[in-house]
Amino acid sequence: MGIVRKTKAVTTVLNIFEAQNEAKSVVRLIELVKGVMNKTTVYRVLDRLEQEGVIHSFNGRDGLKWYAKCDEGCSSHKHLDSHPHFQCTECDKVECLSLDVKIPKLKNHKVDSTDILLLGQCEACCS
Amino acid sequence: MGIVRKTKAVTTVLNIFEAQNEAKSVVRLIELVKGVMNKTTVYRVLDRLEQEGVIHSFNGRDGLKWYAKCDEGCSSHKHLDSHPHFQCTECDKVECLSLDVKIPKLKNHKVDSTDILLLGQCEACCS
DNA sequence: ATAGTTTTGCAACTCAGTTGCATTAAATTA
DNA sequence: TAATTTAATGCAACTGAGTTGCAAAACTAT
Numbered sequence: 001m002g003i004v005r006k007t008k009a010v011t012t013v014l015n016i017f018e019a020q021n022e023a024k025s026v027v028r029l030i031e032l033v034k035g036v037m038n039k040t041t042v043y044r045v046l047d048r049l050e051q052e053g054v055i056h057s058f059n060g061r062d063g064l065k066w067y068a069k070c071d072e073g074c075s076s077h078k079h080l081d082s083h084p085h086f087q088c089t090e091c092d093k094v095e096c097l098s099l100d101v102k103i104p105k106l107k108n109h110k111v112d113s114t115d116i117l118l119l120g121q122c123e124a125c126c127s
Numbered sequence: 128m129g130i131v132r133k134t135k136a137v138t139t140v141l142n143i144f145e146a147q148n149e150a151k152s153v154v155r156l157i158e159l160v161k162g163v164m165n166k167t168t169v170y171r172v173l174d175r176l177e178q179e180g181v182i183h184s185f186n187g188r189d190g191l192k193w194y195a196k197c198d199e200g201c202s203s204h205k206h207l208d209s210h211p212h213f214q215c216t217e218c219d220k221v222e223c224l225s226l227d228v229k230i231p232k233l234k235n236h237k238v239d240s241t242d243i244l245l246l247g248q249c250e251a252c253c254s
Numbered sequence: 255a256t257a258g259t260t261t262t263g264c265a266a267c268t269c270a271g272t273t274g275c276a277t278t279a280a281a282t283t284a
Numbered sequence: 285t286a287a288t289t290t291a292a293t294g295c296a297a298c299t300g301a302g303t304t305g306c307a308a309a310a311c312t313a314t
Binding site for chain 3 (some may be wrong): 285286287288289290291292293294295296297298299300301302303304305306307308309310311312313314
């Protein structure tokens with residue numbers, strides 16, 4: 001499993017997530033480390049950290065890929081981050097929601113994961 | 128409002144959806160009309176039909192854009208197609224689900240829409 | 255230090271989706 | 285039904301997120 005070396009690139013990315021516990025799109029992350037780190041590396045570091053269970057990914061609107069820190073209890077073995085996400089259509093910010101949404105069982109289907117994205121206006125943009 | 132001309136391109140696309148009431152990705156649609164219609168036209172026709180309330184769109188896994196025929200009652204004024212979708216991770220097929228999923232209200236947020244995508248194995252791929 | 259891997263940077267690529275513009279085809283009017 | 289207006293189409297070139305191959309650099313262990 002844990003074949004993630006603690007390289008400069010890895011700590012740079014982790015620092016970003018630790019400095020501000022907020023979901024970020026890959027595009028934004030690449031922007032944040034511009035000049036310091038190559039975009040290919042960003043993609044690869046994120047991949048590895050997700051496999052390690054340190055961060056989790058999901059698709060925002062427009063199909064862009066986003067990442068956020070995992071809740072406690074995630075590991076490379078199992079991801080518990082099946083929570084819904086909310087994205088503001090004005091400022092584009094994403095929030096991880098700790099809602100427990102119950103989806104009725106589907107007959108004759110094996111459901112592995114549930115992606116829920118709510119769109120609307122966040123608190124700041126509402127007022 | 129109804130500024131959609133009934134062109135050959137429009138009827139070609141509509142025929143595809145009527146021949147088989149099944150969600151289709153744009154990529155697949157372009158493939159289906161290859162040689163007959165330009166891909167730009169496909170995108171534009173789909174855009175217009177969605178605005179008219181004839182079809183609705185959503186993002187499949189991998190962020191690809193998908194379209195499916197609308198339920199009765201949709202129009203350019205309001206789309207009622209907020210139903211969840213199920214996508215098979217083996218054969219990639221998508222099904223529109225007529226489940227009613229209740230999402231708890233979010234404080235201080237204005238929620239406009241809810242995108243739900245379930246991933247797993249469909250009936251055919253389960254057995 | 256040395257050897258063996260993993261990581262990184264870079265450049266080139268893929269592929270979904272978009273744009274500008276000239277041409278064509280609907281719909282409208284006379 | 286021919287002329288006119290306006291929307292729709294085709295084409296080519298572009299954009300931008302994400303990927304790939306490979307050589308060079310940086311970890312880790314011996």
